Amino acid sequence: MAKRGMARHPAPLREILSTVPGITFGAGEAGSQAARVKRNRQLPENTPTLRRLREIVTAALMRNPLFFSAALPHRILPPFFNRYEGGETFGDHVDNAIRRPWRSEVNIRTDVSTTLFFTDPEEYEGGDLVVEDTYGDHTARLPAGDAIVYPSTSLHRVEPVTSGARVCSFLWTQSMIRDDWKRTLLFDLDSRIQRLRAQLGETDDLVGLTSHYHNLLRMWAEV
Numbered sequence: 001m002a003k004r005g006m007a008r009h010p011a012p013l014r015e016i017l018s019t020v021p022g023i024t025f026g027a028g029e030a031g032s033q034a035a036r037v038k039r040n041r042q043l044p045e046n047t048p049t050l051r052r053l054r055e056i057v058t059a060a061l062m063r064n065p066l067f068f069s070a071a072l073p074h075r076i077l078p079p080f081f082n083r084y085e086g087g088e089t090f091g092d093h094v095d096n097a098i099r100r101p102w103r104s105e106v107n108i109r110t111d112v113s114t115t116l117f118f119t120d121p122e123e124y125e126g127g128d129l130v131v132e133d134t135y136g137d138h139t140a141r142l143p144a145g146d147a148i149v150y151p152s153t154s155l156h157r158v159e160p161v162t163s164g165a166r167v168c169s170f171l172w173t174q175s176m177i178r179d180d181w182k183r184t185l186l187f188d189l190d191s192r193i194q195r196l197r198a199q200l201g202e203t204d205d206l207v208g209l210t211s212h213y214h215n216l217l218r219m220w221a222e223v
Contacts (some may be wrong), residue, residue: 037091043081079171089160110152110172124164
């Protein structure tokens with residue numbers, strides 16, 4: 001099941017991303033299967049502002065407790081930025097299992113996918129992110145500054161944008177917890193602990209539950 005978080009972005013990002021240069025049809029970060037159904041525009045690696053944009057997005061996500069709890073990041077692939085308009089789309093595909101950042105010799109396993117929205121839903125039509133899992137299809141069309149986090153093993157697509165423009169950042173995370181089921185259990189446990197702490201304050205039972213959470217993380221984590 002997809003998890004939703006929020007990473008509120010600074011205003012300058014929207015200004016920088018008002019136009020996305022470079023047209024990539026079936027290119028960029030897409031693998032051979034995804035390339036056949038990829039029809040969008042992506043900010044090229046040689047864009048002068050790309051490094052700064054990536055730093056801003058990564059820092060915002062790492063400051064967000066919900067993102068950290070859902071992804072349990074070990075390594076984050078530097079974010080990409082894309083734009084859909086004029087019927088552009090990205091058909092059904094699964095993300096590559098292993099990726100290597102540009103000009104890097106370090107491989108990153110893609111456990112968790114994240115899409116961060118920079119345009120509000122009323123600014124475009126179509127463009128829904130549809131994530132499929134064993135429980136059916138889940139559609140994401142979030143306000144600017146909100147993000148959706150979901151397992152990279154999921155089949156997913158972006159529906160055609162029929163009017164306006166959809167601008168997003170997307171990235172992959174190698175989690176400390178490789179297995180999605182274990183990661184989901186930890187996310188659910190942490191979420192319940194935080195809700196109970198807000199309702200009851202710090203109690204002996206909550207201290208015990210927190211201990212169980214960290215011991216499970218210690219037992220399962222790959223770092």
